[in-house]
Amino acid sequence: MNKVLRLDSRSVSLLILVCLWVLVIAGLAILKPAALGGAMLTSVLQFSTILALVALGQSLVILAGGAGIDLSVGGAVSLSAIVAMLLLKAGMPSVLLPFACMGAGLLLGLFNGYLVTRLRILPLIATLGTFFVFSGLALALTGGAAQSGVPQWMLSWGRGVWFSIPVPFLTATIPVFVLAAVVLGYTAWGRWIYAMGHNETSARLVGIPVDRTRMILYALSGLLAGVAGLVSLAWLGSGRPNIGQNLELESLTAAMLGGIGIFGGRGGVGGVFAAVVLLITLKTGLLQLNVNTVWQVGIVGALLIVVLLADRFYQNRR
Amino acid sequence: MFKFAKQLLAATVLTAAATAAFAQDKPKVAFVPQLIGIPYFNAMEAGGKKAAEDLGVEFIYTGPVDTNPVDQLQIVQTLIDQGVNAVSVSVLDASSIAPVVEAAKAKNVKLFTSDSDAPDSGRAVYVAQATDEGLGFAIIDELVRRVGEDAKIGIVSGEATASNLNAWIGFMKARAAEKYPKLQLLEPQFAGGTAQRATQIAGDLIAANPDLKGLIAVASSTCPGVAQAIETAGKIGQVVGTGYCSPNTARSYLKSGAFGFTVLWDPAQLGYLTVWAGKQLIDGKQFEASNTIQGLQSPATYDATKGILLLGPPAIFTADNVDQFDF
Numbered sequence: 335m336n337k338v339l340r341l342d343s344r345s346v347s348l349l350i351l352v353c354l355w356v357l358v359i360a361g362l363a364i365l366k367p368a369a370l371g372g373a374m375l376t377s378v379l380q381f382s383t384i385l386a387l388v389a390l391g392q393s394l395v396i397l398a399g400g401a402g403i404d405l406s407v408g409g410a411v412s413l414s415a416i417v418a419m420l421l422l423k424a425g426m427p428s429v430l431l432p433f434a435c436m437g438a439g440l441l442l443g444l445f446n447g448y449l450v451t452r453l454r455i456l457p458l459i460a461t462l463g464t465f466f467v468f469s470g471l472a473l474a475l476t477g478g479a480a481q482s483g484v485p486q487w488m489l490s491w492g493r494g495v496w497f498s499i500p501v502p503f504l505t506a507t508i509p510v511f512v513l514a515a516v517v518l519g520y521t522a523w524g525r526w527i528y529a530m531g532h533n534e535t536s537a538r539l540v541g542i543p544v545d546r547t548r549m550i551l552y553a554l555s556g557l558l559a560g561v562a563g564l565v566s567l568a569w570l571g572s573g574r575p576n577i578g579q580n581l582e583l584e585s586l587t588a589a590m591l592g593g594i595g596i597f598g599g600r601g602g603v604g605g606v607f608a609a610v611v612l613l614i615t616l617k618t619g620l621l622q623l624n625v626n627t628v629w630q631v632g633i634v635g636a637l638l639i640v641v642l643l644a645d646r647f648y649q650n651r652r
Numbered sequence: 653m654f655k656f657a658k659q660l661l662a663a664t665v666l667t668a669a670a671t672a673a674f675a676q677d678k679p680k681v682a683f684v685p686q687l688i689g690i691p692y693f694n695a696m697e698a699g700g701k702k703a704a705e706d707l708g709v710e711f712i713y714t715g716p717v718d719t720n721p722v723d724q725l726q727i728v729q730t731l732i733d734q735g736v737n738a739v740s741v742s743v744l745d746a747s748s749i750a751p752v753v754e755a756a757k758a759k760n761v762k763l764f765t766s767d768s769d770a771p772d773s774g775r776a777v778y779v780a781q782a783t784d785e786g787l788g789f790a791i792i793d794e795l796v797r798r799v800g801e802d803a804k805i806g807i808v809s810g811e812a813t814a815s816n817l818n819a820w821i822g823f824m825k826a827r828a829a830e831k832y833p834k835l836q837l838l839e840p841q842f843a844g845g846t847a848q849r850a851t852q853i854a855g856d857l858i859a860a861n862p863d864l865k866g867l868i869a870v871a872s873s874t875c876p877g878v879a880q881a882i883e884t885a886g887k888i889g890q891v892v893g894t895g896y897c898s899p900n901t902a903r904s905y906l907k908s909g910a911f912g913f914t915v916l917w918d919p920a921q922l923g924y925l926t927v928w929a930g931k932q933l934i935d936g937k938q939f940e941a942s943n944t945i946q947g948l949q950s951p952a953t954y955d956a957t958k959g960i961l962l963l964g965p966p967a968i969f970t971a972d973n974v975d976q977f978d979f
Contacts, residue, residue, distance in 0.1 A: 374733060624714060
């Protein structure tokens with residue numbers, strides 16, 4: 335056993351991400367120093383908030399293995415935001431708006447969990463189906479129109495900034511990531527998730543309630559999508575039926591980039607968080623340099639492949 | 653690693669000092685389209701560039717690769733952070749710029765809409781290509797002249813959430829209800845941003861309604877698809893296609909007869925007017941009720957109560973006049 339082995343694969347991918355992030359910031363500092371500052375920090379974290387929440391749910395589902403994936407996250411974000419706004423219009427008191435939004439997300443997640451664990455539909459197929467159902471329903475319920483009327487007190491939360499850090503990021507994203515990291519790292523339940531992802535058969539044999547745990551994880555992914563929907567409402571000031579567009583692929587990109595093994599059982603939420611911040615920083619940085627947006631898509635793709643190759647190379651050397 | 657970072661940091665400080673000396677004095681006007689890489693917005697970009705040369709401003713053109721409101725918002729926010737003097741946006745969604753209106757005001761960035769509007773967002777002005785009412789009415793009036801007052805007409809639109817497209821459809825319906833009660837407008841179908849999907853939807857509409865007399869392509873991206881569907885179904889002459897399409901997009905379809913006419917304005921002129929409006933805002937000048945601008949064909953009218961700067965009446969393109977235009 336040599337020294338290199340002391341770094342487990344999780345910290346390696348985290349290290350790669352941090353290096354890349356420093357590289358992006360350094361590049362920006364050289365090419366356009368005026369861009370770096372409080373405004374950039376606010377902007378990056380503001381746009382990270384929703385993606386980070388959704389990517390966390392996605393990662394938890396993938397971690398638990400069993401070909402777990404949640405392609406419906408984008409649709410769930412849109413639909414939970416829309417349902418909450420429609421309920422508000424139907425006369426629900428505005429204090430209940432956050433609960434309605436999160437509750438709707440939770441139910442959508444439970445529905446995914448039901449399809450996967452009870453009806454035994456492959457997650458890829460089940461959540462692809464619900465992706466179309468959720469996003470289609472959000473459009474159909476509204477006829478494509480944005481739903482306005484978010485109460486003022488929510489806007490001051492959603493658009494608030496505290497020392498250059500957006501309040502929703504501080505009050506929603508940070509707490510859930512800390513909670514997830516603690517649960518995954520220090521509780522039996524967290525260990526179960528890794529065990530399930532690593533080898534489902536042995537997990538079942540040692541008595542881990544695999545199906546129930548998986549059901550809860552899909553529900554959590556839905557709940558986090560609901561929180562993301564809530565953040566979008568409070569930030570944008572209206573419910574948009576297509577707010578979750580592209581989130582399924584972006585969250586998947588963040589999870590993979592963050593070192594979550596697609597077959598489950600490998601990776602941590604710290605990497606996912608770093609990947610989200612890296613992705614958004616890169617996007618903002620390229621925009622600051624007025625790089626054509628067409629290139630940005632390609633650059634993110636190339637980045638994903640390079641990081642996965644680096645990770646793979648390290649794995650093989652072990 | 654840390655050594656490297658330190659060197660970089662040192663380099664940064666040096667460059668920062670160097671760039672500060674190069675402060676540019678040309679005012680910057682940016683335009684953010686709904687989507688880049690389509691001819692319509694390319695023409696607006698060309699018009700904006702021309703205006704920038706004439707007026708002595710720097711023109712920045714950047715937008716999302718697919719019609720995603722959050723991507724658009726991020727681009728707008730970044731431009732504001734960059735300290736561009738005026739930012740014009742063809743909003744994808746009426747609330748697309750709402751979260752950044754306050755930030756723009758705080759930084760003294762003139763934020764306004766062009767091509768597609770966000771009425772109650774607090775934007776400085778809306779540079780309009782034509783009124784939504786004028787466009788919606790014109791297409792129905794022209795179509796009725798060709799297919800009669802009791803025809804059945806299908807509508808193929810782009811994104812279901814695009815506020816400008818939905819407004820036009822609304823005025824089409826209003827015109828039909830008010831002036832041609834026998835006209836039968838089918839529920840609009842939405843094709844998103846792709847041409848293939850529009851072909852499929854238009855083909856399905858023709859097949860499902862054998863008595864269909866007219867087909868309206870609402871988004872410029874749906875024009876080729878609708879025309880191709882009419883051509884492949886062998887319905888030239890029986891179904892009159894039309895839409896809000898540029899002459900270059902519709903030229904071959906106008907000549908083949910798949911399209912009877914199209915309604916639009918000149919996006920290059922709109923781009924020109926957008927940059928001109930940005931310059932006026934930066935200079936703190938008021939708009940007149942009627943503004944004669946060098947480089948524009950007709951004077952731009954300004955409605956102070958609604959805050960709308962209007963390019964002019966919509967233009968009708970047919971097989972006879974289409975060759976006089978190139979955009």
